[in-house]
Amino acid sequence: MTKKIAFWIFLLGTIASAVVFLAATWDTHKQVATLSNVDKLSDRVVAGKRAFEKYNCNDCHTILGFGAYYGPDLTRVVQRIGEDGVRFRIKDPEKAFAKSFRKMPDLRVADTEIADMVAFFKWVGEVNNNDWPPQDSKKRLSRGEQAMVATVGVSPGAAVFQAKGCMNCHALRGTGGTFAPALDTVGRRKTLKEIEQYVRDPKSVNPKAQMPPQKELSDRELEEVAKFLSSL
Amino acid sequence: MEYRSQKIAYWYFAAALPLFALQILLGLYLAYSYTFTVPQSIVNVFPFATARAMHTNLLVLWMLLGFMGGTYYIVPEETKSEIYSEKLAYFQLIALLATGVAALVGFLFGWTQGRPLLEIPRPLDLVVVVGALIFLFNVAITMIKANRWTAIQGTLLGGLVFLALLYLFGIPFYKNEVIDWYYWWWVIHLWVEGAWELVSAAIFAFVLMKLTGVERQVVEKWLYVEIGLFLFTGIAGTGHHYYWIGAPRYWLWIGGIFSALEPLPILLMLIDTMMHVKERKTPIVNRLTWTYAVGCAIYHMIGAGVWGFLHTLPQINYYTHGSQVTVSHGHLAFFGAYALLNLMTFYYAMPRIKGIEVYDDTRGKYGFWIMCVAMMLMGLFFGVAGVIQSYVERVLGMGFMTAQSYMRLWMGSVFFVGLTFLAGVLLTVTDLLTLRPAKVRA
Numbered sequence: 001m002t003k004k005i006a007f008w009i010f011l012l013g014t015i016a017s018a019v020v021f022l023a024a025t026w027d028t029h030k031q032v033a034t035l036s037n038v039d040k041l042s043d044r045v046v047a048g049k050r051a052f053e054k055y056n057c058n059d060c061h062t063i064l065g066f067g068a069y070y071g072p073d074l075t076r077v078v079q080r081i082g083e084d085g086v087r088f089r090i091k092d093p094e095k096a097f098a099k100s101f102r103k104m105p106d107l108r109v110a111d112t113e114i115a116d117m118v119a120f121f122k123w124v125g126e127v128n129n130n131d132w133p134p135q136d137s138k139k140r141l142s143r144g145e146q147a148m149v150a151t152v153g154v155s156p157g158a159a160v161f162q163a164k165g166c167m168n169c170h171a172l173r174g175t176g177g178t179f180a181p182a183l184d185t186v187g188r189r190k191t192l193k194e195i196e197q198y199v200r201d202p203k204s205v206n207p208k209a210q211m212p213p214q215k216e217l218s219d220r221e222l223e224e225v226a227k228f229l230s231s232l
Numbered sequence: 233m234e235y236r237s238q239k240i241a242y243w244y245f246a247a248a249l250p251l252f253a254l255q256i257l258l259g260l261y262l263a264y265s266y267t268f269t270v271p272q273s274i275v276n277v278f279p280f281a282t283a284r285a286m287h288t289n290l291l292v293l294w295m296l297l298g299f300m301g302g303t304y305y306i307v308p309e310e311t312k313s314e315i316y317s318e319k320l321a322y323f324q325l326i327a328l329l330a331t332g333v334a335a336l337v338g339f340l341f342g343w344t345q346g347r348p349l350l351e352i353p354r355p356l357d358l359v360v361v362v363g364a365l366i367f368l369f370n371v372a373i374t375m376i377k378a379n380r381w382t383a384i385q386g387t388l389l390g391g392l393v394f395l396a397l398l399y400l401f402g403i404p405f406y407k408n409e410v411i412d413w414y415y416w417w418w419v420i421h422l423w424v425e426g427a428w429e430l431v432s433a434a435i436f437a438f439v440l441m442k443l444t445g446v447e448r449q450v451v452e453k454w455l456y457v458e459i460g461l462f463l464f465t466g467i468a469g470t471g472h473h474y475y476w477i478g479a480p481r482y483w484l485w486i487g488g489i490f491s492a493l494e495p496l497p498i499l500l501m502l503i504d505t506m507m508h509v510k511e512r513k514t515p516i517v518n519r520l521t522w523t524y525a526v527g528c529a530i531y532h533m534i535g536a537g538v539w540g541f542l543h544t545l546p547q548i549n550y551y552t553h554g555s556q557v558t559v560s561h562g563h564l565a566f567f568g569a570y571a572l573l574n575l576m577t578f579y580y581a582m583p584r585i586k587g588i589e590v591y592d593d594t595r596g597k598y599g600f601w602i603m604c605v606a607m608m609l610m611g612l613f614f615g616v617a618g619v620i621q622s623y624v625e626r627v628l629g630m631g632f633m634t635a636q637s638y639m640r641l642w643m644g645s646v647f648f649v650g651l652t653f654l655a656g657v658l659l660t661v662t663d664l665l666t667l668r669p670a671k672v673r674a
């Protein structure tokens with residue numbers, strides 16, 4: 001190989017990579033509106049981002065996985081601990097982390113700024129980011145359900161059935177509510193797919209159904225609970 | 233030293249060294265905060281976030297000073313001419329230092345842009361840009377006037393211009409957090425896996441050529457292939473940061489494939505360094521400088537090549553993303569690729585500027601080995617903590633602080649090894665600032 005050939009390797013390699021990269025950048029800009037729900041990117045959300053930057057939150061916490069690793073990731077913080085949970089921790093960290101060996105500074109953030117940040121976190125939490133972080137993934141069972149599976153030895157679907165309060169209305173083997181039909185033999189009447197459909201949106205199956213749609217179930221939870229019921 | 237203006241480099245290096253020591257001091261505070269409880273009253277006035285902003289900005293500042301100093305040293309020899317304006321070079325040094333100090337003090341009072349690694353407030357960014365323009369102007373004019381182009385010069389200038397351009401993408405306020413991270417990585421990734429690789433490959437090629445006496449034709453041929461591969465893999469490889477930010481799904485493919493190839497140019501650099509050292513045409517005079525060169529090539533491969541590769545595929549990155557695994561890689565890569573490169577340049581140039589032909593390298597040797605071993609251990613401890621975190625928090629889905637409590641032992645180990653690292657740094661910094669001729673061996 002001569003120096004001249006080496007130079008051409010350099011030039012063509014660079015151009016090839018840059019073309020791929022810039023083309024994908026162009027396309028990313030076109031898709032990002034949908035992926036990040038730009039229609040919901042309100043002034044309040046932007047104000048929240050400014051407050052987030054003003055207090056340098058990102059040099060302790062990651063968001064979308066980037067930043068510092070001293071505090072928990074904030075991508076899905078609203079889904080995880082709720083809006084009140086977020087407000088309380090920013091407003092009074094001394095109390096919120098009284099028992100923790102790691103402290104969060106009290107930065108005297110104004111109430112309006114806290115409200116803005118909550119809006120910002122809520123918006124970030126809904127970005128379609130290939131389901132990261134895994135601990136907040138919709139593909140997993142909640143922490144309580146996992147504990148039941150691990151310690152009591154029930155099937156994941158049974159754990160969901162128990163933890164999500166299905167038994168407030170339905171009964172199994174005589175235990176549970178009487179407001180709705182007992183489900184002891186539901187598996188003989190309905191297929192797995194039918195159960196999934198019903199739980200997600202009862203009215204789509206029976207317009208007169210009184211059961212509320214179980215919207216807060218994650219995909220994984222729905223799948224597990226349907227599997228469990230169809231086996232009865 | 234053949235040209236008077238090469239002396240400029242000395243002051244850049246001398247300014248960089250204390251900043252390096254200060255960076256490590258703040259790093260120790262960070263490791264301490266991970267392990268022990270810092271009381272609320274202190275956290276309220278000096279949060280972790282402030283210390284981290286200082287730690288990372290000091291890193292960037294001292295390394296950029298090193299690159300600039302390196303450039304001022306190399307360009308006269310390469311162009312066979314003096315730097316266009318020494319006055320501008322000194323002015324620019326003072327401006328950069330003043331900006332740096334203003335930024336660091338500002339952080340203490342909460343004056344920040346609030347984006348990781350890019351905390352320097354926007355008004356100061358403008359000063360940085362002006363300083364960069366002066367620097368580029370000074371260097372470019374020198375090269376253009378001399379008109380003796382070489383691949384090393386071209387790579388150096390190209391890398392520096394690329395570096396400066398990328399900085400611009402970090403200045404605006406982006407309303408959309410997704411877009412914000414998209415361009416944040418144009419600065420961070422395209423710096424360390426693009427522009428900085430070019431600059432350091434050029435500096436490295438120069439020093440290696442001078443040390444080993446291998447012909448320019450050979451060195452520069454390798455240089456082209458390496459920077460070609462760096463840019464081919466590194467530009468589209470930026471995609472390995474776009475997996476989980478809300479960018480389209482094809483980035484998993486682009487980022488995964490291109491970045492998995494990123495170790496290749498680093499491996500090539502290691503191979504050609506070994507070959508040149510083996511086929512050297514000159515005797516080894518200052519052994520420590522050679523040790524730094526070989527050490528840098530090996531450590532670059534470990535920290536950036538191996539450690540980077542380990543978590544660059546999306547299937548793995550899904551679990552390690554944003555954990556101490558990232559930290560482990562960040563430390564080994566920056567130390568291996570850029571800290572050692574800069575220190576090698578300092579050990580190459582500073583004795584020559586001072587007119588010391590053979591320098592006494594007793595202290596320096598200890599400094600080198602203490603730093604290298606301590607940093608390797610730190611990298612391993614961060615790595616263990618990171619694997620624990622990925623498993624406990626990400627796979628098992630347990631709480632953040634639960635995971636942290638399992639990691640505490642390892643973060644504590646980082647702190648204690650960090651103290652050793654600091655000792656190595658202090659030794660090295662003092663040694664470089666007070667170089668003396670070796671005693672003639674009887």
Ligand code: HEM
Pocket residue numbers: 065066067348420424425472473491492494495536537539540541542543544545549552553554555558561562563565566569570
């Ligand atoms: C000398 C070269 C390099 C340096 C100095 C370097 C430094 C860093 C730093 C500091 C980060 C963390 C940034 C942050 O989130 O705050 C990072 C992230 C990363 N680096 Fe490198 N790197 C280098 C080369 C490489 C190479 C060659 C690869 C791949 C083969 C690589 C793969 C990665 C990946 C995958 C991440 C993202 C980690 C995450 O998920 O957050 N790096 N690098």
Ligand SMILES: [Fe+2]
Pocket residue numbers: 421425469470472473
């Ligand atoms: Fe990268």
